[in-house]
Amino acid sequence: MAKEQDKIIKEVTQSDYKYGFVTNIENDTIPKGLSEETVRLISAKKNEPDFMLEFRLRAFAKWKTMKMPNWAHLNIPEIDLQDIIYYAAPKPKKKLESIDEIDPELRDTFNRLGIPLNEQKILSGVAVDAVMDSVSVKTTFKETLAEKGIIFCSFSEAVIQHPDLIKKYLGSTVPHGDNYFAALNSAVFSDGSFVYIPKGVRCPMELSTYFRINAANTGQFERTLIIADDDSYVSYLEGCTAPMRDENQLHAAIVEIVVMENAEVKYSTVQNWYPGNKEGKGGIYNFVTKRCICKGDNSKISWTQVETGSAITWKYPSCILRGNNSIGEFYSVAVTNNYQQADTGTKMIHIGKNTKSTIISKGISAGKSQNSYRGLVRVLKKAENARNFSQCDSLLLGNRCGAHTYPYIEAANNSAIIEHEATTSKIGEDQIFYCNQRGISTEDAIGMIVNGYAKEILNKLPMEFAVEAQKLLQISLEGSVG
Amino acid sequence: MLSIKNLHVSINGKKILNGINLEIKTGEVHAIMGPNGSGKSTLASVLAGKEIFNVTEGKINYFGEDLFELNPEERAKKGIFLGFQYPVEIPGVSMINFMKVAVNEQRKYKGLKPLSAADFLKLMRERKELVELNSALTNRSVNEGFSGGEKKRNEIFQMAMLEPKLAILDETDSGLDIDALKIVANGVNKLKTKDNASIVITHYQRLLDFIVPDFVHVLYNGKIVKSAGKELALELEEKGYEWIKKELGE
Numbered sequence: 001m002a003k004e005q006d007k008i009i010k011e012v013t014q015s016d017y018k019y020g021f022v023t024n025i026e027n028d029t030i031p032k033g034l035s036e037e038t039v040r041l042i043s044a045k046k047n048e049p050d051f052m053l054e055f056r057l058r059a060f061a062k063w064k065t066m067k068m069p070n071w072a073h074l075n076i077p078e079i080d081l082q083d084i085i086y087y088a089a090p091k092p093k094k095k096l097e098s099i100d101e102i103d104p105e106l107r108d109t110f111n112r113l114g115i116p117l118n119e120q121k122i123l124s125g126v127a128v129d130a131v132m133d134s135v136s137v138k139t140t141f142k143e144t145l146a147e148k149g150i151i152f153c154s155f156s157e158a159v160i161q162h163p164d165l166i167k168k169y170l171g172s173t174v175p176h177g178d179n180y181f182a183a184l185n186s187a188v189f190s191d192g193s194f195v196y197i198p199k200g201v202r203c204p205m206e207l208s209t210y211f212r213i214n215a216a217n218t219g220q221f222e223r224t225l226i227i228a229d230d231d232s233y234v235s236y237l238e239g240c241t242a243p244m245r246d247e248n249q250l251h252a253a254i255v256e257i258v259v260m261e262n263a264e265v266k267y268s269t270v271q272n273w274y275p276g277n278k279e280g281k282g283g284i285y286n287f288v289t290k291r292c293i294c295k296g297d298n299s300k301i302s303w304t305q306v307e308t309g310s311a312i313t314w315k316y317p318s319c320i321l322r323g324n325n326s327i328g329e330f331y332s333v334a335v336t337n338n339y340q341q342a343d344t345g346t347k348m349i350h351i352g353k354n355t356k357s358t359i360i361s362k363g364i365s366a367g368k369s370q371n372s373y374r375g376l377v378r379v380l381k382k383a384e385n386a387r388n389f390s391q392c393d394s395l396l397l398g399n400r401c402g403a404h405t406y407p408y409i410e411a412a413n414n415s416a417i418i419e420h421e422a423t424t425s426k427i428g429e430d431q432i433f434y435c436n437q438r439g440i441s442t443e444d445a446i447g448m449i450v451n452g453y454a455k456e457i458l459n460k461l462p463m464e465f466a467v468e469a470q471k472l473l474q475i476s477l478e479g480s481v482g
Numbered sequence: 483m484l485s486i487k488n489l490h491v492s493i494n495g496k497k498i499l500n501g502i503n504l505e506i507k508t509g510e511v512h513a514i515m516g517p518n519g520s521g522k523s524t525l526a527s528v529l530a531g532k533e534i535f536n537v538t539e540g541k542i543n544y545f546g547e548d549l550f551e552l553n554p555e556e557r558a559k560k561g562i563f564l565g566f567q568y569p570v571e572i573p574g575v576s577m578i579n580f581m582k583v584a585v586n587e588q589r590k591y592k593g594l595k596p597l598s599a600a601d602f603l604k605l606m607r608e609r610k611e612l613v614e615l616n617s618a619l620t621n622r623s624v625n626e627g628f629s630g631g632e633k634k635r636n637e638i639f640q641m642a643m644l645e646p647k648l649a650i651l652d653e654t655d656s657g658l659d660i661d662a663l664k665i666v667a668n669g670v671n672k673l674k675t676k677d678n679a680s681i682v683i684t685h686y687q688r689l690l691d692f693i694v695p696d697f698v699h700v701l702y703n704g705k706i707v708k709s710a711g712k713e714l715a716l717e718l719e720e721k722g723y724e725w726i727k728k729e730l731g732e
Contacts, residue, residue: 429534430570436554437530437564438584438640439591448583452574452623 020244059186261296280339283311561647667692
């Protein structure tokens with residue numbers, strides 16, 4: 001048994017983070033450092049209209065007055081923002097024939113990541129926007145979707161092609177000065193995805209963005225904006241990976257979602273940024289602001305996240321339930337191992353009448369990691385008959401990790417019903433032994449127990465990704481018992 | 483098939499087994515009886531490979547192999563099955579999935595292909611009937627929300643699925659009413675062949691009305707103090723464990 005565990009630990013320390021490779025490609029980069037000059041340079045690189053530059057400059061001015069937040073249960077080393085490259089675009093080796101052609105190096109990179117950019121080979125029923133470092137490399141199925149009036153393209157393209165929509169909705173859910181990292185993103189963001197689903201349209205395929213950090217010393221600051229017009233529906237998935245490097249890299253993204261009357265958006269994330277090595281060296285700092293406004297009556301947003309990567313995760317996908325009868329859901333599995341830290345949860349702001357929210361959070365901590373759930377349920381004065389149900393479970397593997405729960409409840413309307421349940425449990429030696437005794441190895445047993453624990457959440461993911469996520473959970477926890 | 487020689491076991495420095503000797507051949511059923519705290523469950527756990535126990539002396543040979551060289555899952559794949567006294571719950575893991583992994587792990591070890599979904603379900607149906615297990619139970623999570631009796635029956639069901647060479651049933655009778663007891667015993671009897679063997683650990687003689695042992699051993703203070711045929715169980719029932727203590731001059 002002890003021998004077996006040694007073997008497992010050895011395998012893990014020697015086995016690589018599967019996505020840790022680096023693509024050797026020349027980059028078009030700007031010098032390190034952050035100033036108004038940097039902001040202007042990025043805007044100029046992208047040939048942006050004036051309103052975008054103004055937005056960026058407002059955000060930058062605001063950011064300069066702000067301080068890095070320190071209220072989370074995180075130990076964040078000082079980040080030197082002057083030591084980061086804010087724009088890095090992969091430079092193709094030869095001149096490409098058309099806008100739809102992709103550099104073969106990039107195609108190979110995404111193939112290795114399991115994201116073929118060739119529409120014939122791609123997962124059926126999934127359209128992908130592939131973003132590497134600061135730019136979108138390729139968006140698939142654009143034409144098929146356009147037939148239904150759906151816009152799915154890179155953010156940069158949307159700024160040029162659909163300036164009215166961008167002007168109207170950019171910063172409408174996450175204002176440029178919302179928080180330190182949101183302000184930073186608003187000033188220097190370089191690309192991301194844009195989705196518009198017109199009235200009455202049910203998006204016929206899953207939309208997905210795959211984010212890849214490749215270049216060294218760069219930060220990734222992308223922005224996603226999704227608008228679901230009246231009576232529409234879309235399911236959207238986000239995935240991310242990065243090479244293994246000894247230094248930490250910053251990722252500060254924004255996701256804004258607007259849901260109109262009777263519309264529904266399902267947003268799923270499988271976050272697998274490089275988590276750092278066993279000793280806690282390297283890894284991505286993941287500081288993300290995600291927010292959705294359920295603007296219209298009877299609208300619905302459902303956030304599902306599987307968080308396994310990043311050295312530090314700071315992320316609270318939130319729902320502003322403005323429309324009457326609107327529904328917000330948050331389903332989360334967050335896994336931390338080794339020296340990873342996660343402070344994640346959600347905010348449910350009930351404004352409209354008969355609004356409903358559900359929070360199901362499952363934290364899994366192993367190694368010497370720290371895993372916190374932080375969630376706010378706020379019911380405003382006019383939100384008659386608001387309902388919330390929250391369930392926060394923590395699972396511990398071993399004795400050296402920590403699990404914390406910080407629920408905040410603020411109800412200004414007496415008709416609100418708010419329920420909160422929380423449990424903390426440990427994977428028992430007894431459970432593992434029981435599996436062993438039936439011929440199941442310790443590693444498989446942990447995978448099985450953890451997947452059982454997280455099943456409720458994994459079931460919410462689109463089918464194609466649920467299986468991937470299951471494997472990911474198991475891999476993330478390899479060698480965590482020993 | 484199994485030969486235990488001079489087995490000494492302790493936990494946290496406290497001696498629990500003090501020189502056990504036991505020989506088991508295929509086709510045999512051995513009952514191990516004894517008062518609480520005599521070391522019965524420890525013996526079962528050590529055979530299955532539970533790590534918390536410290537084997538300080540002695541040898542166990544299983545089909546010519548040193549048992550201590552095998553980890554718990556290897557022992558399981560080589561046909562050792564432990565029916566737990568207190569089966570644990572594994573929330574969210576369905577009984578079907580759990581059994582499928584277990585059965586296929588064993589098949590892989592034997593160099594067989596995994597069972598197809600249809601064959602697996604067929605096997606499950608057959609074995610469920612054998613132990614008269616309510617079919618709804620296998621759709622639930624492993625032992626979750628099962629009553630005490632259901633948990634024990636579920637252990638016998640798993641035994642029927644895995645067809646072990648050596649089954650160790652640790653107080654499978656505790657907490658069962660007479661009907662459940664009969665069902666469990668029936669299952670065990672049906673699974674008996676000339677190629678396998680069982681060790682039935684029990685506190686009471688009651689179970690042995692239904693599972694007839696070839697040998698009865700009395701475990702006391704970590705030692706087998708008396709071994710005989712099935713009549714020993716009846717004698718114990720009549721005279722109680724005090725009788726053994728007296729015989730030992732305590």
